[in-house]
Every structure is written in structure tokens, then in C-alpha cells.
Amino acid sequence: MELKDIRAQLPYSKPFLFVDELLHVDENGIIGTYTFAENLEFYKGHFKGNPITPGVILTETMAQIGLVSLGIFLLQNEPTEEAVIVFTSADMQFLKPVYPKEKVTVTSRKIFFRFGKLKCDVVMKNETGQEVCKGILAGIITSKL
Template identity: 65%
Template sequence: MTNQEIIAKLPYSKPFLFVDEIVQIDENGVEGTYVFDDSLYFYNGHFKDNPITPGVILTEVMAQIGLVCLGIFLLNDSFNQRSSIALTSTEMEFLKPVFPNEKVIVISEKIYFRFGKLKCKVKMINEREEVVCMGTIAGMIV
């Protein structure tokens, strides 16, 4: 399965698709990117006159790239239209703000994938190679 095929299988669409590119993926992890366009709806009221990306959105980006893309890759052909990956837990530490028009890189390392549950160690870095946030994220294949 190609990286574009994985992105096409994601159960999201704009404006809630937060994956631009999968840079690398294998059975142990994934690396992908996303650019936060300044026209995204959540910037309109999140810290007026100085918008920053909400932590819940940063978590969603890490979930889409670091958990769902990896889960689709691991399931390969058994992931279909009726399949989905439901978030079950997160533990995040937010270290730096992400501003409109910033590109971020998500790096996810598989901790385990068994009995339909995928758990990963994830981190997000900015283009200056600073860690923006990091933690663990888990989900169930349903």
C-alpha cells in the first residue's frame, strides 16, 4: 500500500483532515507532516489577535498521523470502509505553541499492537527541530 493510498483511506476530510504527507512508514512507526493553514476555523477565536493552535488539535494531528495512518498500514488490506480506529487514551505534554502557517512533523513509534489495540509514543517537532509536544496515544481497531 502506498503512502497516498493510506491517506485516502483515512476517515476524515477537510477541514478535519490533518495529514499532508507520510514521509516514512513501516511496521515500527510512521513520520508525517502537516501545515496549519491560517484560514483554519479554530484560529478565529483562539487567543484573539495572537492565534495559536489548540492542544486538542495538536493531539488530533498526532492521532491521525501517528496512530490512524500506522494502524491502516499495519492492517493493510483488512482495513476497509467499515473499519475505524477509535482513540482510547492520550497522555500529552505541550512544550511550545504552534502558530498559523507552521509546518509540523509527527514521529510515532509503535509501543505495541495486539488484540486490536495500538499504542504509540509520539512527538511533534516544528521546522526549527524543536519538540512542540510529546506523549503516548492509544486506540482500538473497530
């Protein structure tokens, strides 16, 4: 499966698509990037005069790249093409702020994929290679939404 095909199968669209590019995928993990455009709506109120990316958006970006995109790759050999991994839980640590116009790289390492569940150790880094957040994300297989 081509990396561009994985991105095309994501069940999101702008303004809620937080995957610009997928750089690598295999059965053990995935790496992708996203740049937060300065005109994203949530920056208007988070925070006044000092916009930073909300933690829930960072978590969603990590889930779209590190869990759902990886799940699409892992499900490619499943008997049905009508299945998708959906995000169910996160245990996150936020370490540094992410500002408008910042490009982040998300690296996900599969912990396990069995019994309809996918669990991953996911790290987000900024352009200087500093960890901005990390966590354990989990999802389940469900029928396509």
C-alpha cells in the same frame, strides 16, 4: 501499501483532515507532516489577537498521523478490510506553541499492537526541529465508520 493510499483511507476530510504528507511507514512507526493554514476557523477565537493552535488540535493531528495512519498500514494484512483504528486515549505534554502557517512533523513509534489495541509514542516537532508536544496515544480496532 503506498503512502498516498494510506492517506486516502483516512476517515476524515477537510476541514478536519490534519495530514498533508506521509513520509515513511513500516511495521514499527510512521512519519508525516501537516501545515496549519492561517485561515483555519479555530484561530479566530484562540486567542484574540494572538492565534495559536489549540492543544486538542495538536493531539488530533498526532493521532491522525501517528495512530490512525499507522493503524491503516498495520491492518492491511488483516482478514477484513472493514476495520480501522480509532483514537481512544492520550497522555500529552505541550512544550511550545504552534502558530498559523507552521509546518509540523509527527513521528510515531509503535509501543505495541495486539489484542485489538495500538499504542504509540508520538512526538511533534516544528520546522526548526524543536519538540512542540509529545505523548502516548492509544486506539482500538473497530468496524469502519
